[in-house]
Amino acid sequence: MSIKDVALQAGVSMSTVSRVFNLPDKVNAATRERVLQTTRAMGYLPNASARSLRTQRSRVLGVVLPTLLNPVFAECLDGIAQAARAAGYAILPITTDYELAQEEQAVQQLLAGNVDGLLLAVSNPATSSALARLQAANLPYVLVYNRHPEHPCVSVDGEQAVRDVVARLVAMGHRRITLISGQLAASDRAQQRQRGFCAGMAAHGLEGSPWLEVPFVETAVQEICGLLQRNPRPTALVCSNDLIAIRAIRAAHLVGLRVPQDISITGFDGIALGEDLTPMLSTVTQPNAAIGQCGVELLVQALAAGLPLTPSASVSLDHAFRVGESCAPVSLSE
Amino acid sequence: MSIKDVALQAGVSMSTVSRVFNLPDKVNAATRERVLQTTRAMGYLPNASARSLRTQRSRVLGVVLPTLLNPVFAECLDGIAQAARAAGYAILPITTDYELAQEEQAVQQLLAGNVDGLLLAVSNPATSSALARLQAANLPYVLVYNRHPEHPCVSVDGEQAVRDVVARLVAMGHRRITLISGQLAASDRAQQRQRGFCAGMAAHGLEGSPWLEVPFVETAVQEICGLLQRNPRPTALVCSNDLIAIRAIRAAHLVGLRVPQDISITGFDGIALGEDLTPMLSTVTQPNAAIGQCGVELLVQALAAGLPLTPSASVSLDHAFRVGESCAPVSLSE
DNA sequence: CTGTTAGCGCATTCAT
């Protein structure tokens, strides 16, 4: 059923019906009421495709994220959804599983889909061909979580955050600290955090310490168990995200170590669940929902202004350290 | 840039360009190559709005879920995304936060958005006005997680599952078993599980046992702490989902009870994370991704056949009990 | 195998 049917039924022209929806002030109050009555009675809904075809805008924001199985991104998407709804935009989220091919495909699909703008978290802004394509299309976009001087980004300073974590652990007496990182190639966040770790260790004359890369969640626990059974074992693990930290806690228990008495473990991301675990996760918290909200706001602003977003619009949000229960001073017996 | 520009550039008609994309066999191989060359060179992408306006199909499936902050639904959405992609469909997910008004709005938006079909998890299929609207629109849809004889559903038998859980606990010697439920009004799943609990208790002559409703996650830990400090306290908690179970474990620790030595705790849903917790969550596992996949397959089938989905297409998938570490026989001292 | 044409549903001139 189309606007035409409504017009016929209400005894007005198509234009009038259209105006009722788009420029309600421009139509006589009585007529407007009659039309609205009719549309309700008929259950009429304006066709989104036709509308965007005609106006060249869709009031839809595309969202590209690695995965929703990591609560970080689910929380961020939640923030995006809220802010978008508040601004009168719908969202069209696509996940990429950290795969470049899917990143590209997602951007392609979104470009063809008439979205008005894009929020995305890519693996690596410096090398992303998806981003290049986006810029070529001249569509407003903003990166979330990524940091790069040539793109508009909403993020936190992960490098500094991890440096601080190391300092905190050192202050607790830890010396043998190991970084457990996800696949370093998979994201600039992992690299950022690794840099922070190295810098933090170096700052305390501990630069010799190694790190462990656990590319797949499935085998993470096992690999960490291996690490913990070496001699001497680390007294603290700095995990590059919360999901890894949870696995590290698991691994510690499996090899008979108590957290935090025998080993300290920190995470990164601040997923909500971490707060209800036992031991409560000590972790760097990012404002995940706010990152999404901020991204949407920047985008909507740019759309309203009709201007593309520049790197100078980038925002660095504050992180914090949640003092949980998974860290403790190194025990005297060490 | 439109199909027209490509046609001009390639020296063919619009129809030919269109056919290259839609009926490639129907066009001369040489011409096809030339056109493809041109489209690539120009960076042309077919406009999705125009296409769906013209064809009255979008190859998009709408998805309505309560929230993605609960990993159950994130896992399900992941399954949906995979299956949809495999079938050549895109997805358009919307969350409702368990609110009826948002459910309705979501369906409305999706109906206007030219989706070809819908997957949804509603609060209550029996009373959902969103569902009624959907049926009126004659758009194929399938419910996930919900169970109702008058709708096509993909779900597990939550009632039976909880009965089995109760039987399991009773076999371990537990008598004082309490159900910790989310907001019962918020979903038919919660009600289903509660029925299973009552039935299971009754089957063992324990019908007098009460349950605790914890409507908000924020206060759940506190409320459960209160429950655990009563005298006599329950020796086992049956939680109506995994997120509640995790909070229950937290609560137990806060009041000084060991899990499972002092109290047994079970969950429901089988979120992936539960397997890496310490203690590993003992819980009813649902095949969350498979539920989504199955829903998509049913929907795609129906779309291919051009027929709406009937309640008789409903599928009940198997659940299982994951024997974790959060349950133990009631201790002798009890 | 390819081109011409019409129209999907809507918003927007321009006219009245």
Added chain:
DNA sequence: ATGAATGCGCTAACAG
């Protein structure tokens, strides 16, 4: 304040 006419980009007859 309202109506008639046009075209957004595309696909599907139909014609050749």
